[in-house]
Every structure is written in C-alpha cells, then in structure tokens.
Amino acid sequence: MTTQRDAIVRLIPNLDAFGPGDLVVTSPIDGTELARLKPSTSEEIDAAIARSVEAFHAWRDVPAPLRGELVRRFGEVLRSHKEELAVLVTLECGKILEEGRGEVQEMIDICDFAVGLSRQLYGLTIASERPEHTMQENWLPLGPVGIISAFNFPVAVWAWNATLAWVCGNPCLWKPSEKTPLTALACQALFEKAAAGFDDAPSHLSQVILGYAEQGNQMVEDRRVPLISATGSTRMGRTVGPKVAARFGRTLLELGGNNAIIVTPSADLSIAIPSILFGSVGTAGQRCTSTRRVIVHRSLIDKVFDTLASAYGQIGSDKVGNPLDAGTLVGPLIDEAAFEGMERALERVRGVADAIVGGGRVFADRFPHAFYVHPALVRLPHQVEAIHEETFAPLTYVIPYDTLDEALAMHNEVPQGLSSAIMTTDVREAEAFKRHSDCGIANVNIGTSGAEIGGAFGGEKETGGGRESGSDSWKAYMRRQTSTTYYGRSRPALAQGIRFDL
Ligand code: NAD
Numbered sequence: 001m002t003t004q005r006d007a008i009v010r011l012i013p014n015l016d017a018f019g020p021g022d023l024v025v026t027s028p029i030d031g032t033e034l035a036r037l038k039p040s041t042s043e044e045i046d047a048a049i050a051r052s053v054e055a056f057h058a059w060r061d062v063p064a065p066l067r068g069e070l071v072r073r074f075g076e077v078l079r080s081h082k083e084e085l086a087v088l089v090t091l092e093c094g095k096i097l098e099e100g101r102g103e104v105q106e107m108i109d110i111c112d113f114a115v116g117l118s119r120q121l122y123g124l125t126i127a128s129e130r131p132e133h134t135m136q137e138n139w140l141p142l143g144p145v146g147i148i149s150a151f152n153f154p155v156a157v158w159a160w161n162a163t164l165a166w167v168c169g170n171p172c173l174w175k176p177s178e179k180t181p182l183t184a185l186a187c188q189a190l191f192e193k194a195a196a197g198f199d200d201a202p203s204h205l206s207q208v209i210l211g212y213a214e215q216g217n218q219m220v221e222d223r224r225v226p227l228i229s230a231t232g233s234t235r236m237g238r239t240v241g242p243k244v245a246a247r248f249g250r251t252l253l254e255l256g257g258n259n260a261i262i263v264t265p266s267a268d269l270s271i272a273i274p275s276i277l278f279g280s281v282g283t284a285g286q287r288c289t290s291t292r293r294v295i296v297h298r299s300l301i302d303k304v305f306d307t308l309a310s311a312y313g314q315i316g317s318d319k320v321g322n323p324l325d326a327g328t329l330v331g332p333l334i335d336e337a338a339f340e341g342m343e344r345a346l347e348r349v350r351g352v353a354d355a356i357v358g359g360g361r362v363f364a365d366r367f368p369h370a371f372y373v374h375p376a377l378v379r380l381p382h383q384v385e386a387i388h389e390e391t392f393a394p395l396t397y398v399i400p401y402d403t404l405d406e407a408l409a410m411h412n413e414v415p416q417g418l419s420s421a422i423m424t425t426d427v428r429e430a431e432a433f434k435r436h437s438d439c440g441i442a443n444v445n446i447g448t449s450g451a452e453i454g455g456a457f458g459g460e461k462e463t464g465g466g467r468e469s470g471s472d473s474w475k476a477y478m479r480r481q482t483s484t485t486y487y488g489r490s491r492p493a494l495a496q497g498i499r500f501d502l
Pocket of ligand 1: 148149150151152153157175176177178211212213214215216217220231232233234235236239240253254255256257287288289390392418458459463
C-alpha cells in the first residue's frame with residue numbers, strides 16, 4: 001500500500017488537495033484502495049468551464065507552431081516519466097505493464113504527430129468564378145473541448161484529443177472515467193510541468209473534472225463547450241449524442257465495437273493465430289478493438305479452433321495473473337460488473353455452443369476483491385443474435401462460413417462498426433474485404449486491435465462515427481470558414497452572374 005501510494009504521490013504531489021471524498025479508487029489487481037477523491041461540484045465545473053473560455057480567448061491568438069512547442073515540451077516530460085506513468089496505468093486499470101508502457105508511448109507518439117501538425121493546419125485556396133476575387137477556406141480554433149474518457153485507455157485517448165485540440169487553439173476539460181481518475185490527475189500534473197515557464201500558454205489550458213456520468217453530463221449540456229469528444233459504451237453515446245445535438249454542439253463519439261477476423265482458406269495460420277490471440281485475450285479483452293468474433297472457412301475451422309483451444313489452455317494455466325509481473329499476459333477485469341457481464345454472455349450461448357474452452361473466475365480465494373478470469377473461446381454452429389452485443393471481457397466466438405459473401409454478411413450483421421480484419425493470401429479476397437467491411441478499420445493479415453496513431457481512428461454505426469488521432473482528424477477540433485475577398489476597384493460582380501443594378 002505504501003509503495004502504491006508512493007508511486008501515486010510521485011506523479012501527483014498535490015494528491016491530498018483532491019480528497020478526501022466519496023469517489024473511492026481501487027486497484028483491479030487486488031482490490032486495494034488507492035485513494036478517496038472528491039467529485040467536482042456543480043459550482044466547480046461551472047467555474048472550470050468559465051476559466052476554459054478565458055484561456056481560449058488568449059490561446060487562439062498564439063501562432064499554431066508556438067502552440068506546437070508546448071506540446072513538444074509535454075512530449076518530453078512524458079518521455080522522462082514514461083515508466084512511472086505506465087506503472088500507474090497498470091495499477092489503476094489492470095492492463096499488463098507492457099501494455100501500460102505502450103499506452104504512454106502512444107501519448108508520446110501523438111505529441112510528435114501534433115507538433116508536426118502545428119505547422120500544417122492547411123486550408124484551401126479555391127478558384128473564384130468572379131474576376132478579382134480570391135476564395136479561401138480557413139480553419140480556426142473552435143473553443144473549449146470537453147473530453148469524456150473510458151477506463152480501458154485511461155491516458156492515451158485523452159492525449160489523442162488534447163494534443164490535437166491544443167495545437168488547433170483550444171483548451172481542454174477532461175472528465176476521466178470514475179474508475180481511473182488518478183492517471184488523469186497524473187497527466188494533469190505532467191502537463192502543468194510542461195507548461196510551467198512557457199509564457200505564451202495561458203493558465204487552464206487543461207483541467208480535470210472528477211466524478212461520474214453526472215459530472216460529465218454538466219459539460220455535455222453546457223453551450224460554452226462546442227465540442228464533446230466522448231469515448232465509452234454505446235449506452236453512454238446514446239445519451240450524450242442527442243443532448244449535444246439538441247444544443248447544436250458538435251460530438252466526436254468513440255463507442256463500443258464488436259470486431260471480427262475472417263480467416264479464409266488461403267490464410268497463413270502462422271500469421272492468423274497470433275493475431276487472433278492478441279486481439280482476443282490481450283488487455284484481458286478490454287479493448288474497444290478486441291477480437292470478439294472469428295469467422296473461419298469451414299475447411300479450416302477444426303484446425304483453427306483446436307490450435308486456439310490449446311493456446312487458451314496454456315494461457316489459462318500460467319499467463320493469467322498480476323499485470324505488474326513480467327510473465328503475465330492477461331491481467332484482471334476492471335471490476336465485478338465486468339466479470340458478471342462475461343458470465344451472463346457465456347450463459348446466453350451455452351445452449352447453442354458446440355464447445356466452450358476456458359471461462360470462469362480464478363484466484364478468488366487469494367483476491368476476493370479482484371476479478372481474474374480464464375479467457376473463454378466459444379465455438380458456435382452459426383452466428384446468433386446473443387453475440388450482437390459487445391461483452392467487454394476476454395470472450396471470443398468462433399463461427400464457420402462457406403462463401404466469402406456469407407462471411408461478409410455475417411461480419412456486417414452486428415450493430416457496431418469499429419475494427420475488422422481478414423487473414424488471406426489472396427489479393428482478390430483482401431480487396432473485396434476492404435470494400436465491403438462496414439467498419440472504420442479494415443486490416444489485412446493484421447488483427448483487429450493495436451492501431452497506430454498516424455491513421456484516423458474510429459468506427460461506423462453504433463461505434464459513433466467519430467475519427468480521432470491521425471490523418472485529418474484535426475478538423476474536428478476546428479471550425480471551417482469560407483472567405484471571399486474582392487480586391488478590385490470597380491463594383492464587385494455578384495455570384496451566379498446575378499445583376500442587381502440600382
Ligand atoms: P462507460 O460508457 O461506462 O463510461 C465511459 C465514460 O463516460 C466515463 O467517463 C463515464 O463516467 C462517462 N459517462 C457515462 N455515461 C455518461 C453520461 N450519460 N453523460 C456523460 N458522461 C457519461 O464505458 P467504460 O466502461 O468506461 O469503457 C468501456 C466501453 O468504452 C466499451 O464499450 C468500449 O468499447 C468503449 N471504448 C471505445 C473506444 C473507441 O475508441 N471506440 C475506446 C475505448 C473504449
């Protein structure tokens with residue numbers, strides 16, 4: 001406990017200022033209490049939003065490359081605290097330390113991306129139909145960006161949003177998951193370290209709002225926050241999306257997935273099997289991009305299922321455990337509700353399944369307040385409606401198909417549309433898959449999980465339609481303005497040749 005507290009206080013020296021309160025933070029590793037924090041009050045949130053508006057008025061006028069310099073400094077601070085922050089990520093959300101490090105690396109990568117972007121917020125020059133006119137498209141800062149984040153990527157998702165928002169000229173308000181507020185306070189402290197002495201940065205470019213849905217909702221309903229970027233379940237998006245739309249605000253929604261890998265007869269199984277394993281059991285199945293369904297050609301299904309089943313046996317016997325230990329591949333579920341969700345999902349398919357491997361709680365005696373499970377693999381004769389829902393746990397279904405059209409139809413049948421993959425060495429199949437997968441991500445010979453920051457990240461349908469991180473996702477954080485200038489000396493012509501003579 002003392003060691004844990006030391007690790008926390010090293011990153012959040014002013015921890016005591018945020019408590020004591022009734023937001024109890026526990027570690028999913030063993031259920032120990034890490035902190036008791038005070039949820040932000042309505043008055044505090046109101047004041048934070050007002051400060052954010054004030055910061056916006058100063059920050060929007062700072063040249064974008066200078067804004068990028070602040071993000072460069074933040075990236076440097078992250079580099080020098082990478083290990084400590086990775087350990088805190090593991091302590092608070094339970095992912096294995098290697099993945100905690102990967103998450104902090106992703107923050108560093110997006111800082112680099114944003115720094116480059118700060119010199120490339122390009123608009124267009126458009127040919128005008130009128131003589132002596134110029135037409136431009138300008139991208140301008142938007143205003144305070146409200147970020148709501150999920151427990152499973154407690155720091156990277158914020159960094160994807162915040163670094164882009166900052167270089168685009170916007171301050172950020174962050175309501176992290178109630179399950180992972182300490183990593184948020186740590187990031188805030190690291191950002192303040194980077195901003196100290198950077199005279200062009202107004203204060204309050206970054207603020208954390210602590211609490212639950214209620215505290216997030218206050219930001220959602222406030223007109224002073226023009227963009228709400230919300231990451232979490234589809235259930236959350238269903239509430240947040242319409243509320244922001246009702247006030248004509250903008251949303252960037254990154255919601256649940258139900259991701260599948262199609263394995264065709266030409267697949268190289270030495271590539272396919274490790275991808276399926278990482279996608280299914282990595283992060284204990286708690287990634288939005290985790291592999292939930294494996295749709296396998298009937299000619300290969302016995303071989304694929306048996307190979308996976310034997311790997312699951314090995315993982316279940318010695319690779320589940322404390323995520324801080326080097327040999328562990330699968331850490332705990334976030335909480336009891338997640339475990340119950342997995343049990344319910346298994347129960348729903350028990351009657352139809354051809355075979356079930358794994359499943360069930362482990363270490364219950366040693367850790368009565370932590371929820372470790374054997375990853376589960378379920379062989380089904382066909383896709384059933386019960387698996388249209390996302391179960392946020394290491395639970396993967398293996399389903400046979402006969403024709404690629406049938407596989408694609410099954411693939412697209414679920415309401416979510418985040419990540420997808422095909423394992424094939426046939427270029428025709430690969431191209432057909434890319435054209436017909438209805439997901440925001442469609443990989444070939446790469447699993448569904450583990451995206452790079454350079455590409456736009458997000459999905460369609462119930463995944464929410466938002467795009468974050470690379471490519472031109474930055475446009476979500478700016479407002480677009482079309483500007484026409486007349487530089488002649490006589491009366492300017494009207495568009496469409498309209499005459500309006502007095
Ligand atoms: P969750 O929906 O329970 O909570 C996410 C966040 O939303 C939390 O901060 C929570 O306090 C807040 N929230 C919930 N209801 C709200 C409301 N009505 N108003 C305002 N804020 C509200 O999700 P979770 O359990 O933390 O995370 C797991 C889910 O997130 C999974 O469905 C997963 O697929 C999804 N996820 C998606 C992505 C993506 O990029 N698409 C990334 C990570 C996680």
